[in-house]
Structure formats: structure tokens, C-alpha cells
Amino acid sequence: MTVSEGTELSVKGESLQQLYSDYIQNRFLINRRYQRKLVWAVEEKQRLIDSALKKLPIPLILLAESQHEGSARLEVIDGLQRLDAIFSFIENKYPVDGRYFDLETLADTKFFKDSQALTQMSPVWDRSACRDFTNYHLPVSTYRSASESSVDEVFRRINSSGRHLSLQEIRQAGSTAEIASLVRRISAAIRGDSSLTDYVNLQDMPKISITNKDLDYGIYDADIFWVKQGILSRDAVRESRDEELVLDLLLDLIIQPFASSGTEYRNAAYSEERVAHSTSALSIRSRLLANGKAEIERRFMRTLDLIKETLDTAKAPYSTWTVTQQNPRGVPRHFHALFVALEQLLNQENLVPKSKEELAQALKGFWDKDLSVPGGGNWGSARKSDLVEAVKGSLRRAFEPTTDEHALRLQEQALQFESTLRMALTEDALFELKQGFCQVNDSSKFDDGSFEKILKIASAMANVHAKAKGVIFIGVADDDKDAAAIKRFTGVDSHKIDKFCITGTQHELDALGRSVDEQFRWLVDRIKSSKLEPSFASSLAGTLEPFRYRDYLLWKLEPEAGKAPVTHDGRFYVRSGPSTDEVTGAGIIDLVRRFPAR
Incomplete structure (x- = not known):
């Protein structure tokens, strides 16, 4: 194929300061269909930073302009490990020669330091050295109007010729074979680095990447x-x-x-x-x-x-x-x-x-x-x-x-649940966790207001974009405080997965005097008679699924976008991160534009 057909290619030097500015604005996008995970050890990161500090050349970064969820983004074709090494050094994730980047050097990092989003580690590099570092120009090549297939092909050629990737990584890179998506999804579930979609912000990649004891983030390799x-x-x-x-x-x-x-x-x-x-x-x-x-x-x-x-x-x-x-x-x-x-x-x-x-x-x-x-x-x-x-x-x-x-019907793959739950680390707009259906202080009283809120959130998830598919788990507490309250009122001990606390809902069914099947039928009827649009309510009710995880009884709902935005109680809602916001006025026109005619 002719990779360059219909594309424009520009090459220029970009300062690390400008690249960091793009990074904190979430302009860099990682396509996990072909892009390898973050795997560099701290020593490899330190060698790269040392090269920049000594003004030695660093290999070119290759990007592709793309549109994602209505905004212009830069898809990283080659240079993921290098960009992460640079940005994580700037944010004090690791030292070089025993010293850390001075957060007072840049206006952005100083702002994050003052707002306590970043913490200054010590000892620090001399500020003049940090300024020279951020002024270092990295060669960046950007494809414009590149098709998905041409990006895949460029990635494969870069990595197969230099043997940067293993044979299996080259097989997987951008493959459209039926087996490729299965291998990718199952492997990520086992490692614990699953993402809800193929696209992840570069800022979120460290949360789901392999790390070791020298790097305080991600999935510990051991x-x-x-x-x-x-x-x-x-x-x-x-x-x-x-x-x-x-x-x-x-x-x-x-x-x-x-x-x-x-x-x-x-x-x-x-x-x-x-x-x-x-x-x-x-x-x-x-x-x-x-x-x-x-x-x-x-x-x-x-x-x-x-x-x-x-x-x-x-x-x-x-x-x-x-x-x-x-x-x-x-x-x-x-x-x-x-x-x-x-x-x-x-x-x-x-x-x-x-x-x-x-x-x-x-x-x-x-x-x-x-x-x-x-x-x-x-x-x-x-x-x-x-x-x-x-x-x-x-x-x-x-x-x-x-x-x-x-x-057997109630059995849920534990690995699949854990994997899906960890997706909440990078996809908070399409995830919601609720501790249960009933009041915390009285498990025999169904919390109708809380459940209607769950359904409103479901409608907001379906309005994120035309291909949105969310996940709502019931039986998972938001934090240790909620888990402690459930323990105090019900005596149920929680099970911790990362920051999440599994509490289950069996204690509610016992208090209500219902079997799982009875609760299932009752909830289906409750969803269908809710304030949701009838067609969406019926579709959502069809996704309700009880399952067991380590003897905890949990429930799952999977709201999915349709051909047009949906309402709850006659109002439109959308998700902005973990928040659910009502859409009014001109915002409704923008919402409708997210659902182009098919």
C-alpha cells in the first residue's frame, strides 16, 4: 500500500515545554489496538532524560492528527515510552542522578505545585538546568489527514524493521484478524490493564501500565x-x-x-x-x-x-x-x-x-x-x-x-469483573459504582431516590457519544468510609480491589426476604416503569445481570447509546468525568450533534 497517499507530513522541533503543555491539555491519544503498553524501567527513563540534559539527540516522535469525540487530538504512533519518560520526570515521578525536576521552573508545574496536584520532591536540580531541559527541542513528525490503515501500516513498518517489538507485538499491531481483539482483551484482563475503549489519554496510561518497585504507579509486575x-x-x-x-x-x-x-x-x-x-x-x-x-x-x-x-x-x-x-x-x-x-x-x-x-x-x-x-x-x-x-x-x-x-448462571468470571472494575481508573465518565439498592442504615428499605439517580446516570452515559457503552456495578462501595458504614450497620466485611470496596447485596435480599430471582424480576419491572424513555428503559432492563464474586452478590447494568439522545424525566443529562450534568438551551443542539444520522 502507499502509506503517504492522501496525507501531509510535517517535521519540526518542539520544545519539551510546549509538548508538556499539550500533554496537560489531554491532546495526546494512545490507540491500544497497535500501541504497546508502557514498559520502560526507571533506568531506561533516566538514560533518556540524561541525554536531554546533556543536549544529546533523542529519536524523533511520530504523531498523527485525529478527531476523537469531537476534538482534535494527536495520536502517538512512535515515541510513547519517550514522551512518558519526559512528562513523568517533569512531574517528579522519579529522579535523575538523585535529583528531581524543579517544579518552580514552569508556570504549569508551579500552578500544580501550589494547588497540591504535584508535590516537590528533593533534592532538586538547579533551576537553570531545568530551564535548559524544558527548552530542549525534540524532533516531531506529524501526519495530517492520515487514515486508520495508514497509521497501522506506519507503526508496523517502524517496529518490524528495527525489531523494537517482539514477534507477538508486531502480529498484534493494528491487526484486523478476528483473533487479535480476543487476544488483546483477554491478555489485558489477566494483566489488569484493560481499558473500556481502544483510545486512552496519555495522562491515563501510567495507571494501567506495567511498573516495578522503583515507580510508584501502575501495575506492579510481580x-x-x-x-x-x-x-x-x-x-x-x-x-x-x-x-x-x-x-x-x-x-x-x-x-x-x-x-x-x-x-x-x-x-x-x-x-x-x-x-x-x-x-x-x-x-x-x-x-x-x-x-x-x-x-x-x-x-x-x-x-x-x-x-x-x-x-x-x-x-x-x-x-x-x-x-x-x-x-x-x-x-x-x-x-x-x-x-x-x-x-x-x-x-x-x-x-x-x-x-x-x-x-x-x-x-x-x-x-x-x-x-x-x-x-x-x-x-x-x-x-x-x-x-x-x-x-x-x-x-x-x-x-x-x-x-x-x-x-452456574450466577457465576461471574472473577478476572473479568476485576478487569472491568479497573477500567474505572481511566473511564470515569462511563463507570458508576453504588453500594446497594437499599438504605445503608436499614437494609429492609429500598432507596427509591438513589435507584432513580442510578437510572438518570444511565441515561447520561448513553448520551456521552453515539458509540458509548457504560457500566454500573451495584454492590461496590465508593470508598473505605462507605464500606465502614455498611460494616457498622450490617456486619458485612468488604473485600478490597485497588481503591474499590466490594460489599455485595446479599444482606439486602435477606432483609427484604427475597430470592435473587425475585429481586431480578422486581428490578426489571422497576426499571421499565421508571422515568426513563420507555424504549431505553426496556433496553437497559435487558442488560441487568446478577453475579457472584468471592461469594458477594453483585449486579451489573450496561447502558448503551442508541440512535439519538435519551431523556430521564423529560430532561437530558450527560456525564462530565464522574459528574452527571443536565443539558439545557444551546447545549441540547450540541448533544444532538453527537448522534449523526446513520
Whole structure:
């Protein structure tokens, strides 16, 4: 393809001060379809800042002009790690040579310091050195009128030629293959860096990026499932080897009988060309249409949740619990075989564990047995199939059939819930958390005013833009203070996830004397008879879903935009960050413009 067709390219030097000004105005946009996560360690950041302080050249930053939610933005094609290193140094996130940037140097940082949005760390660099640093000019190249496909192609060419990215990152970069979105979404859910949409402000990226003990933000690499369980190293996760493993597992859920595993077969899954492999993009697309992407994702997350819960019961990481003696075989490969075997027991044979404790004991020292696990290179279909059958045979005694469909319906993938909840860190306009349906001091009294407020918020979320889709969780307290109040009045202890407190709603149902099904039917009727527009109320009621997380009963609503703005009690509302504001006068005209005719 001709990447430059229909585009204009400008190259100029931009001072770091000007770039920082653009940054705090939220002009920089990250497209997570192709852009890698923040992975630089503090030492890499410090080397970059040292180069600028010494007036040494820094590689060019490549941007693309784009429109996002009605405003002009700059999409970062190349230079994400460098820009983050510069801005986080300016904001005192880390020192260079033991000293911090002087916040009095710039008017913007001084304002943030005076308003206590930033805290001056010490010791500080000499102000003249800081001024010279912010006056440093960085070469910036900007594409104008660039199409999405041309941006994807530029990103791939930049990173494939210099091998800056791993093979899996290059496969994923801007890929339109059906498997790519599944790999990206599941991998992010497991790491904990999910975002509600593909677009994230650069300011928000540190909240959902991999970090280490030297950087006080983001997701600590040692806490990521793959690292914590000893399945992959920290460096392997930073190089997206976790996404490669997720891809291999997904292929074995999608393709039956099993396909071989290896680089050639992974490449085929992303290739737009017709290839003879069973893992070709065409074959995968056909299988996903037959099974449904949502169903494949559900099966995957259900299996991983079972493994996590079982290891929690064992109180030991996977690598030491399943291998009690020195074992030279690759941990990712035998995790792969165990995962696929468990998935088939759960979803093909419709079995459930007799108990987590019994399954944990069945897994203790499991890979010390005489089971042949191949090392590197391609993993043939026949050998893989034989191993999975042997694993199932060894584990089947820890399982039993179940007919409790009600209990199964209430099961929610814990990882999926945790992942979605963390999206609130970057998407507060499309997220809302409520502690429950009833009054905190009296769980037997339904709080009608509070519930109507939830429905008003739902309408405001649907008015954010034409493709908006929000999430409202009920059974999650906003903060420790609310969780403490619930504990005081009901005796319910909360479970903490980051800053969020899970309290559940079972105590309300007990006080109301209702079953889950009775509460579900009552809430559906209540939504449909609310002050919402009838068509939107019916659509919203259809998204109501009860689920359990660690024995807490929670509820989820997913308001979604329609063809036009919606009202609550005859009024229009929109979300501005976490606030819900009424729209009046000329603002209604602007609101309508968010919903162009389709």
C-alpha cells in the first residue's frame, strides 16, 4: 500500500515545554489496538532524560492528527515510552542522578505545585538546568489527514524493521484478524490493564501500565498472574510473551482437533493471505462465527478463574505447587496442557470440581509424574492431544457432574469483573459504582431516590457519544468510609480491589426476604416503569445481570447509546468525568450533534 497517499507530513522541533503543555491539555491519544503498553524501567527513563540534559539527540516522535469525540487530538504512533519518560520526570515521578525536576521552573508545574496536584520532591536540580531541559527541542513528525490503515501500516513498518517489538507485538499491531481483539482483551484482563475503549489519554496510561518497585504507579509486575505464579518471567511479560501464550491457548479452544503450536502457526492466525494451516485467519473466523467470540472468552476466563481460585486455596504459586522437584521442562508448556485439559472437563464434559481443596490436592506435584512435555519449537497436534487426554485422565477423579443451573448462571468470571472494575481508573465518565439498592442504615428499605439517580446516570452515559457503552456495578462501595458504614450497620466485611470496596447485596435480599430471582424480576419491572424513555428503559432492563464474586452478590447494568439522545424525566443529562450534568438551551443542539444520522 502507499502509506503517504492522501496525507501531509510535517517535521519540526518542539520544545519539551510546549509538548508538556499539550500533554496537560489531554491532546495526546494512545490507540491500544497497535500501541504497546508502557514498559520502560526507571533506568531506561533516566538514560533518556540524561541525554536531554546533556543536549544529546533523542529519536524523533511520530504523531498523527485525529478527531476523537469531537476534538482534535494527536495520536502517538512512535515515541510513547519517550514522551512518558519526559512528562513523568517533569512531574517528579522519579529522579535523575538523585535529583528531581524543579517544579518552580514552569508556570504549569508551579500552578500544580501550589494547588497540591504535584508535590516537590528533593533534592532538586538547579533551576537553570531545568530551564535548559524544558527548552530542549525534540524532533516531531506529524501526519495530517492520515487514515486508520495508514497509521497501522506506519507503526508496523517502524517496529518490524528495527525489531523494537517482539514477534507477538508486531502480529498484534493494528491487526484486523478476528483473533487479535480476543487476544488483546483477554491478555489485558489477566494483566489488569484493560481499558473500556481502544483510545486512552496519555495522562491515563501510567495507571494501567506495567511498573516495578522503583515507580510508584501502575501495575506492579510481580503481582501479574503470569509472574506471580512463576509461569512467565517479568521480562517475558514486558515482551508480550503472555499474549503469545494466550494466543496458543485460544487456538486450542477454537480449532478442533488441536492444531500444532509454534511461530509458523501463530503467524498464520494473523495473516490476511490464504494459507493451508488449520490456524489460518479464515479458519479461525469461521470457527468464531460458529461458536461466538463471547462464548470463547467466557470459557477461557472460567477456566483461568478455576486455576486462580484453586491456587489461592493451595496458598502456593503454580510453579512450586505443581512441580515439587527440580524440573527442566518449560512451565508455559505444561501450564498450557493443564489449562486445555481443565477447559475441556468444564465445558465439553460439563463437570465441576468436587471442591477447590480436592482439586488443589490433585494438582500438588502433578508435573513430577511421568508425563512427557515437549520443550521449545513446534508442538505437534498428536503429541499435544495425547498429553491433554492424559492430564484429563489424572484429574477427572477430582470432578463431578452438576445439574445446578441456577448456581452456574450466577457465576461471574472473577478476572473479568476485576478487569472491568479497573477500567474505572481511566473511564470515569462511563463507570458508576453504588453500594446497594437499599438504605445503608436499614437494609429492609429500598432507596427509591438513589435507584432513580442510578437510572438518570444511565441515561447520561448513553448520551456521552453515539458509540458509548457504560457500566454500573451495584454492590461496590465508593470508598473505605462507605464500606465502614455498611460494616457498622450490617456486619458485612468488604473485600478490597485497588481503591474499590466490594460489599455485595446479599444482606439486602435477606432483609427484604427475597430470592435473587425475585429481586431480578422486581428490578426489571422497576426499571421499565421508571422515568426513563420507555424504549431505553426496556433496553437497559435487558442488560441487568446478577453475579457472584468471592461469594458477594453483585449486579451489573450496561447502558448503551442508541440512535439519538435519551431523556430521564423529560430532561437530558450527560456525564462530565464522574459528574452527571443536565443539558439545557444551546447545549441540547450540541448533544444532538453527537448522534449523526446513520
